[in-house]
Amino acid sequence: MADSAQVRQYLAYWFQLGKKILIDGGKEALLPQPVIQGDRYSEAFEGIWQRITSADAGDCYLEGTQQTVAELLSPGWEINPCARCAMPVPVPNLGVQSLDCPCSDLSFWPDTSTPMPRSPINNQARLAQIRDRLMKSPDDRSQAS
Numbered sequence: 001m002a003d004s005a006q007v008r009q010y011l012a013y014w015f016q017l018g019k020k021i022l023i024d025g026g027k028e029a030l031l032p033q034p035v036i037q038g039d040r041y042s043e044a045f046e047g048i049w050q051r052i053t054s055a056d057a058g059d060c061y062l063e064g065t066q067q068t069v070a071e072l073l074s075p076g077w078e079i080n081p082c083a084r085c086a087m088p089v090p091v092p093n094l095g096v097q098s099l100d101c102p103c104s105d106l107s108f109w110p111d112t113s114t115p116m117p118r119s120p121i122n123n124q125a126r127l128a129q130i131r132d133r134l135m136k137s138p139d140d141r142s143q144a145s
Contacts (some may be wrong), residue, residue, distance in 0.1 A: 002090070006079040007072045008049060009119055010088040012041060014062055014102050016117035017087075017109060021048060021069075024058035039122040064102045065090070085110040087117070 002010075011021065012035050020029040030051075032044035041049075052060040052069050060069045067090045071077060075093070082089045082101040087109075089101045103109045 002072050002077050002079045004053075004073060006088070007069065008041070010072070010079045010090070011049075011062060011069075012036070012045060012119065013088055013117040015045070017106060019102055020063045021052060021060055022063055023052060023060050027058075029063065036118070036120050038120070039124075040120045062102055064105050 015021075015032055015035045018031065020031045022029050030048050032042060032048050034042045035045050036042060051057055053073075057069075061067060067077065072079070072090050078091045078093060079088045080091045081087065082103060084101060085103040087101070087103055
């Protein structure tokens with residue numbers, strides 16, 4: 001089952017490649033800019049997330065896909081990497097998986113010469129982890145190997 005954090009990450013990654021979210025059955029298309037701001041999702045992203053998860057949003061789905069956000073948040077779906085491009089894609093828990101990936105209509109993707117979309121990173125926490133690892137005694141490091 002895909003949890004809300006996985007669905008948020010799925011949308012954020014595809015937003016970074018220019019895919020829009022279609023709201024109310026395609027009546028409106030939105031693309032937050034920027035998607036990430038520092039160590040968290042941007043206010044624009046959070047605003048769209050609140051809107052698409054509200055009860056009155058209607059069917060909302062990522063451009064180029066058929067699964068609604070509500071379906072992805074149900075127990076019938078998981079988010080896994082695409083075999084072609086390694087980007088997150090929805091996969092049904094039961095039954096046959098479709099070969100559709102939102103990357104299928106992006107002529108420029110996959111592009112190994114550009115950075116992959118990413119999730120927000122807390123630089124301070126990451127640097128603290130590196131510092132802690134470096135401060136371990138040599139004996140601690142040899143036992144960990």
